[in-house]
Amino acid sequence: MTTTDARTDTILTADGITKSFGGVHALKGASITMRRGEVTALIGDNGAGKSTLVRCLSGIHRPDSGTITLDGREVELGSPLAARAHGIETVQQNLALVEDLTVWQNFFVGRELTKGIGPLRVLDRKAMRDQASTLLSGLAVNVPPVTSRVRRLSGGQRQAVAIARAAGWGSSIVIMDEPTAALGVQETARVEGVIRKLQDAGVAVLLISHNFDQVLRLSQHVWVMRAGRAVAERRADETNGDELVALITGAKAA
Numbered sequence: 001m002t003t004t005d006a007r008t009d010t011i012l013t014a015d016g017i018t019k020s021f022g023g024v025h026a027l028k029g030a031s032i033t034m035r036r037g038e039v040t041a042l043i044g045d046n047g048a049g050k051s052t053l054v055r056c057l058s059g060i061h062r063p064d065s066g067t068i069t070l071d072g073r074e075v076e077l078g079s080p081l082a083a084r085a086h087g088i089e090t091v092q093q094n095l096a097l098v099e100d101l102t103v104w105q106n107f108f109v110g111r112e113l114t115k116g117i118g119p120l121r122v123l124d125r126k127a128m129r130d131q132a133s134t135l136l137s138g139l140a141v142n143v144p145p146v147t148s149r150v151r152r153l154s155g156g157q158r159q160a161v162a163i164a165r166a167a168g169w170g171s172s173i174v175i176m177d178e179p180t181a182a183l184g185v186q187e188t189a190r191v192e193g194v195i196r197k198l199q200d201a202g203v204a205v206l207l208i209s210h211n212f213d214q215v216l217r218l219s220q221h222v223w224v225m226r227a228g229r230a231v232a233e234r235r236a237d238e239t240n241g242d243e244l245v246a247l248i249t250g251a252k253a254a
């Protein structure tokens, strides 16, 4: 038998997440699931709670209540470092790249490789350069040499580098908030290629996007958020832009 039990494919479950900022109830019991090796899209109108939910999954916000389960075990993601330790990496909207450092240096900021022993320990620049090159070519990220400074890269190249860096640490989940919002058509295609490669490598991607065509092109499942809740889940190949708009606005019940 080749049937797959959907539950065994589930890598992450967020269940009943609430989060308020003073009197603003940004999340009112949001629940989503993500599956291994899939792109899961998160869509919704401005203020629906998408960023707040992914910040809870990134360890930036601590939910007021609700649970997050990874690989069947409930986890506390109390900080971005804790999320990272659980294999969840986030590509920040501002990319968090250091303009004046090279591509490879950006990969290893705060996690530099060293060689030698004790007081003779020095940075292993060659190993870092080589690893960054290997990772970028594995994801078909077409950038100038890894010795180039980030400030010389185009918007799409920067985005691709930021995604590759997030994926480069054995992460099983990569979260991206509007990764192509500021990009032109060609650059968007380049970044979408990187996202597909990540998926091929078995990474689960959580993608916030306002671009329905992109959502339908890239994702397998779409979660629709409205007013702090995830109100509907659709398979991308069983829905369309009109239905998604209707679900977002509430014109169509889930």
Ligand SMILES: Nc1ncnc2c1ncn2[C@@H]1O[C@H](COP(=O)(O)OP(=O)(O)OP(=O)(O)O)[C@@H](O)[C@H]1O
Residues within 6 Å of the ligand: 021, 024, 025, 026, 044, 045, 046, 047, 048, 049, 050, 051, 052, 053
């Ligand atoms: N740090 C914060 N302090 C106060 N209110 C916040 C904070 N973060 C989010 N909110 C509020 O929570 C609600 C949900 O915001 P959130 O950014 O999660 O929505 P979103 O779906 O990501 O919207 P957008 O598509 O515009 O980014 C909004 O009313 C927003 O103003």
